[in-house]
Amino acid sequence: MPTTAKRLCNFTESVIREMTRIASQHGAINLSQGFPDADPPPQVIEAAVQAMQQGPHQYAVTWGAPNFRKALAEKQAQWMGLDLHHDEHVVVTCGSTEAMMVALMTVCDPGDKVIIFSPFYENYGADTILSGAKPIFVPLDPTDFNFDPLVLREAFKQKPKALILCNPSNPCGKVFTHEELTLIADLAKEFDTFVITDEVYEHIVYPPHTHCYMAGLPEMFERTISCSSLSKTYNMTGWRLGYIIASAKIIAQARKVHDFLTVGAAAPLQEAATVALQLPQNYYKEMQQSYIRKRDLFLGYLDKANLQYTSPQGAYYVMVDCSGFNARDDVSFCHWMAKEIGVAAVPGSSFFHEPVKHLIRLHFARDEDVLCAAGEKLQRL
Numbered sequence: 346m347p348t349t350a351k352r353l354c355n356f357t358e359s360v361i362r363e364m365t366r367i368a369s370q371h372g373a374i375n376l377s378q379g380f381p382d383a384d385p386p387p388q389v390i391e392a393a394v395q396a397m398q399q400g401p402h403q404y405a406v407t408w409g410a411p412n413f414r415k416a417l418a419e420k421q422a423q424w425m426g427l428d429l430h431h432d433e434h435v436v437v438t439c440g441s442t443e444a445m446m447v448a449l450m451t452v453c454d455p456g457d458k459v460i461i462f463s464p465f466y467e468n469y470g471a472d473t474i475l476s477g478a479k480p481i482f483v484p485l486d487p488t489d490f491n492f493d494p495l496v497l498r499e500a501f502k503q504k505p506k507a508l509i510l511c512n513p514s515n516p517c518g519k520v521f522t523h524e525e526l527t528l529i530a531d532l533a534k535e536f537d538t539f540v541i542t543d544e545v546y547e548h549i550v551y552p553p554h555t556h557c558y559m560a561g562l563p564e565m566f567e568r569t570i571s572c573s574s575l576s577k578t579y580n581m582t583g584w585r586l587g588y589i590i591a592s593a594k595i596i597a598q599a600r601k602v603h604d605f606l607t608v609g610a611a612a613p614l615q616e617a618a619t620v621a622l623q624l625p626q627n628y629y630k631e632m633q634q635s636y637i638r639k640r641d642l643f644l645g646y647l648d649k650a651n652l653q654y655t656s657p658q659g660a661y662y663v664m665v666d667c668s669g670f671n672a673r674d675d676v677s678f679c680h681w682m683a684k685e686i687g688v689a690a691v692p693g694s695s696f697f698h699e700p701v702k703h704l705i706r707l708h709f710a711r712d713e714d715v716l717c718a719a720g721e722k723l724q725r726l
């Protein structure tokens with residue numbers, strides 16, 4: 346028999362989704378795979394019903410339905426402080442998962458190097474391998490998730506083609522400061538490197554922290570490929586609507602990759618999601634308030650159980666220290682916890698390149714009653 350591709354030996358199936366399977370096996374409350382309990386706003390669901398009845402049902406324009414792209418460019422221009430044109434600066438993708446893959450395939454030739462901060466969202470490891478690139482990992486300190494600027498400079502000296510920046514960060518909840526982003530931007534300019542961002546949690550930031558867009562920093566628009574999606578902002582992770590925002594020159598190339606990978610995102614859902622993109626400013630304020638409440642509620646339970654954790658500055662994940670529990674490592678701890686405590690988490694080691702095995706990731710995008718039930722169970726730890 347012929348053998349399957351060798352590059353597939355270099356990564357495993359998603360640990361996040363494996364933990365979801367384990368959660369359902371044990372009937373545990375699933376705080377592993379991060380998606381919200383909440384539904385999309387009602388007017389968006391209504392728009393989807395209408396789109397199903399009236400169409401469109403056939404392919405949209407490959408790089409995104411014009412209505413959708415217009416609404417997206419308008420909304421993002423406002424938030425990012427950029428002058429964006431829907432015909433020049435946007436490609437609509439099947440979730441930010443495709444956006445990231447397209448971004449890497451757009452800029453990397455086989456053998457090119459890509460800087461990734463560790464811990465990192467597990468897709469980036471697989472994405473670099475699939476695009477033929479080689480990761481250079483720059484560690485974030487596992488207590489405060491800060492990086493050493495000198496280590497980052499050393500990584501840049503290896504002449505990487507791109508740096509991947511997940512901000513706010515999944516899994517560690519770090520929100521990069523303006524100062525840190527400027528430092529990264531200066532290195533990217535000095536060493537002539539692209540920055541590929543993953544900003545799916547751009548609207549989930551806890552004051553006093555604020556989200557700053559890399560593409561909005563001086564002279565960075567030309568070398569930044571901003572990837573994001575509607576999944577987390579409008580509670581529609583299953584709609585698979587993501588996008589890339591970049592300069593016209595980059596977008597012209599990215600469109601080709603996207604076209605041959607997926608042709609396009611679901612046409613009726615793009616039509617419906619246009620309504621989401623036109624929601625007023627207070628929608629984002631209210632969503633933020635609701636996540637502040639969830640975070641405070643859940644962290645309160647962690648405090649009550651005397652668990653050590655790093656307080657998230659953004660996104661909806663918290664990394665908790667499990668080293669005091671006599672488990673062999675984070676993986677066995679997570680399996681034990683799902684079975685015996687009834688709460689499922691993701692072993693932190695699946696996000697780290699370094700041998701960090703004392704952290705687990707819990708998400709709190711659940712309804713408040715679910716968070717209370719999980720919080721009570723955690724007291725048994």
Ligand code: GLN
Nearest residue numbers: 361362377378379380515
């Ligand atoms: N982004 C989510 C997480 O990190 C969901 C991952 C996924 O299943 N695509 O948990």
